[in-house]
Amino acid sequence: MALHPEGVFTGGPLFQLVAVVCRDGEPPEREVARLRRVLGAAYWEEPWRAVLQPLASQADYLAVTFSEEFFAGCPEYARRAWLGAAGQLSVPGFLGELAGLLRASDRAGPAGYDTVPLARWEAVARFPLLRSLDTWAYDGEHDSFEAALRARIDGEHPCCDEELVPFVAQAQTALHLCAASSHFRERFLSFDESVTPRALRVVVDMGNAHLAAHHR
Incomplete structure (x- = not known):
């Protein structure tokens, strides 16, 4: 079986973080x-999640075992992301700095949206089911958002735990955060014009009504 150890530099939350730092140019700590x-x-359960402390240990390990020869064998897009994120630092040096930032952020707890504004990538990562809510609502098959959502729910039934439950949960979470933080609301609603408070409320109300009627 073929081995692909270069995956430590090309995938997972650590690489996604590095790619964002390289692409968007914001400070790594943000x-x-x-x-x-x-x-x-x-x-x-925490042992099953990619939480910050294990990611910090992964960064430390990659720093102390770093090999230019091994790194040269990684895909060009991955090398470009790591080198771009590292800036003036070497890749091992950047990994060490990143490990420290991950541990510090874990100790500090979640940052407020007033101090670290919501980023588009963050909204996409946390609310993947809330993208382009109207693309399947107004494609000529349905005359309203509600009718399209009903068709979507009926299409998912009876396997509603796979998508409908997280769909409703993401919509409710977004509504809660919009109500709790004007900073979150302004940024979140600016990323996708189809994602409106009304649309989110419809998802929550119709989704919960279906779940109450068919899955209790």
Whole structure:
């Protein structure tokens, strides 16, 4: 069986973080704070999650075992992301700095949206089911958002635990955060014009009504 150890530099939360730092040019500590918020939204047993302390240990390990020869064998897009994120630092030096930022963010807890604004990538990562809510609502098959959502719910039934439950949960979470933080609301609603408070309320109300009627 073929081995692909270069995956440590090309995938997973650590690489996604590095790619964002390289692409968007914001300070790494801000992106780490956003990653902390995204990972903190996963409420299952911690050993099964990619939480910050294990990610910090992964960064430390990659730093102390770093090999230019091995790194040269990674895909170009991955090398470009790591080198771009590292800036003036070497890749091992950047990994050490990143490990420190991950541990500091874990100790500090989630940052407020007033101090670290919501980023588009963060919204996409945390609310993947809330993208382009109207693309399947107004494609000529349905005359309203409600009718399209009903068709979607009926299409998912009876396997509603796979998508409808997280769909409703993401919509309710977004509504809660919009009500709790004007900073979150302004940014979140600016990323996708189809994601409106009304649309989110329809998802929650119709989704919960279906779940109450058919899955209790």
